[in-house]
Amino acid sequence: MSRLVVVSNRVTLPQKSGDAPAGGLAVALQAALEERGGIWMGWSGKSSGSKEPQPLDMRTHGNITYALTDLTKTDVEEYYHGFANRVLWPICHYRLDLAEYGRKEMAGYFRVNRFFAQRLAPLIKEDDVIWVHDYHLIPLAAELREMGLKNKIGFFLHIPWPPADVLFAMPVHEQIMRGLSQYDLVGFQTEHDLDNFGGGLVREGIGERLEGNKFSTYGRTFKGGYYSIAIETEEFARFAKKAYNNAIVRKARQSVEGRDLIIGVDRLDYSKGITQRIDAFDKFITLNPAYQNKVTYLQITPKSRSEVPEYEQMQRTVAEQAGRVNGSVGTVDWVPIRYVNRSVARPVLAGLYRLARIGLVTPLRDGMNLVAKEYLAAQDPEDPGVLVLSRFAGAARELTGALLVNPYDIEGTAHAIARGLTMSLDERKQRWEKMMEHLKVYDINRWCDDFLKDLASA
Ligand SMILES: O=P(O)(O)OC[C@H]1O[C@H](O[C@H]2O[C@H](CO)[C@@H](O)[C@H](O)[C@H]2O)[C@H](O)[C@@H](O)[C@@H]1O
Numbered sequence: 001m002s003r004l005v006v007v008s009n010r011v012t013l014p015q016k017s018g019d020a021p022a023g024g025l026a027v028a029l030q031a032a033l034e035e036r037g038g039i040w041m042g043w044s045g046k047s048s049g050s051k052e053p054q055p056l057d058m059r060t061h062g063n064i065t066y067a068l069t070d071l072t073k074t075d076v077e078e079y080y081h082g083f084a085n086r087v088l089w090p091i092c093h094y095r096l097d098l099a100e101y102g103r104k105e106m107a108g109y110f111r112v113n114r115f116f117a118q119r120l121a122p123l124i125k126e127d128d129v130i131w132v133h134d135y136h137l138i139p140l141a142a143e144l145r146e147m148g149l150k151n152k153i154g155f156f157l158h159i160p161w162p163p164a165d166v167l168f169a170m171p172v173h174e175q176i177m178r179g180l181s182q183y184d185l186v187g188f189q190t191e192h193d194l195d196n197f198g199g200g201l202v203r204e205g206i207g208e209r210l211e212g213n214k215f216s217t218y219g220r221t222f223k224g225g226y227y228s229i230a231i232e233t234e235e236f237a238r239f240a241k242k243a244y245n246n247a248i249v250r251k252a253r254q255s256v257e258g259r260d261l262i263i264g265v266d267r268l269d270y271s272k273g274i275t276q277r278i279d280a281f282d283k284f285i286t287l288n289p290a291y292q293n294k295v296t297y298l299q300i301t302p303k304s305r306s307e308v309p310e311y312e313q314m315q316r317t318v319a320e321q322a323g324r325v326n327g328s329v330g331t332v333d334w335v336p337i338r339y340v341n342r343s344v345a346r347p348v349l350a351g352l353y354r355l356a357r358i359g360l361v362t363p364l365r366d367g368m369n370l371v372a373k374e375y376l377a378a379q380d381p382e383d384p385g386v387l388v389l390s391r392f393a394g395a396a397r398e399l400t401g402a403l404l405v406n407p408y409d410i411e412g413t414a415h416a417i418a419r420g421l422t423m424s425l426d427e428r429k430q431r432w433e434k435m436m437e438h439l440k441v442y443d444i445n446r447w448c449d450d451f452l453k454d455l456a457s458a
């Protein structure tokens, strides 16, 4: 079996004993790397003022070597905050209005990808299989090919791929498409994303979609596919059962005082539809006054990418909005929305999911959304809660037993909350069992195996 080399912007180092366990993606990638032996390369998360690159920080644990690189402050500004998160992220989430295209940032993005390639190339052996993750690193294969590497290289995009007209609004879309054509396998989260990609190639007249999801463009033929990322379902379910008795979860249980709990968990990101969701909760209370003082909505929202202006501004908007709704519908003994603006450790999160009668997952657009899957896996099989899920999350393609909503339809989401809270136990069980069966088969290991199998045969 060939050695595996994983490259991603962020790298999850093995957890110290006693730490909260890492998410499913890290666990699955670590397992695949451990089995085959391999390297996981990425950004250390640190930036330095010095122009001279420090040597790679190499750490070996078992069969895996982690290779971490620092970036300069300018690199982080232009590549991560700039092009990746102010151009590619909004464009891929269909938000043309928020894309801030600048040549300096675009140049920084390509420069950092070349830098990654220069650092990675000396570590690569002839028959290594390379797996690159996400929108930060699209041009990496092109850089490696230019250096003469002939290895199998696969790419997985964790975020959506937009339809042609949205993509074409990005001035360098052709360079990005050309970058993708240098991989042997390009994986998307859903069939819809894959179709958007094929549609873009054909509309631009730069490529063809061939039989068997193959694409031909820029003189290369490569494979496309869709692989919906998942979680470690059975482990997460066991973990949530245990977490229900975690001290913090117990306190949370006492503090809701028998009210129904509604939970939302999202990075503070405009793609997650948090403001529309708060409006929907407000509407729900207004339309159903009998629920006053009978329900608590807990919104856990860690800060994210705060250096990017659109994110910084959102921090104020959401905090003000939650305060406004609490002020208008709350009473002296009831705070309807508990807004937590910090990250919560996974053991606590798992227990809170299990405590909640409704999981409210209403992004305006999302590659997959692992929170939706974690919420389901955490439920008590004898008394499962209801998932209210946006039809625009990748997860909606699989989780058809959820109450699917259009997050732009505030009243529709408010009705779904009311329906979730009054749903019979029989219906809740029926819907939940159907989705859990699916999640047990299509778990994170299956996702990893499917991608690597297709890459091997690409
Ligand atoms: O690294 P950050 O800038 O702090 O952002 C965190 C991650 O956000 C994105 O997550 C996506 O991947 C999930 C797993 O496939 C998927 O469920 C979700 O829908 C996506 O939004 C991003 O793609 C990651 O690279 C970031 O590390």
Ligand SMILES: O=c1ccn([C@@H]2O[C@H](COP(=O)(O)OP(=O)(O)O)[C@@H](O)[C@H]2O)c(=O)[nH]1
Residues within 6 Å of the ligand: 023, 024, 265, 266, 267, 300, 301, 302, 342, 343, 344, 345, 346, 349, 368, 369, 370, 371, 372, 374
């Ligand atoms: O306070 C928090 C909030 C989120 N998460 C985790 O962050 C991930 C979020 O993944 P998702 O696919 O839902 O969205 P993303 O943030 O990757 O866009 C999930 O595994 C959550 O359990 C966490 O550990 N603590």
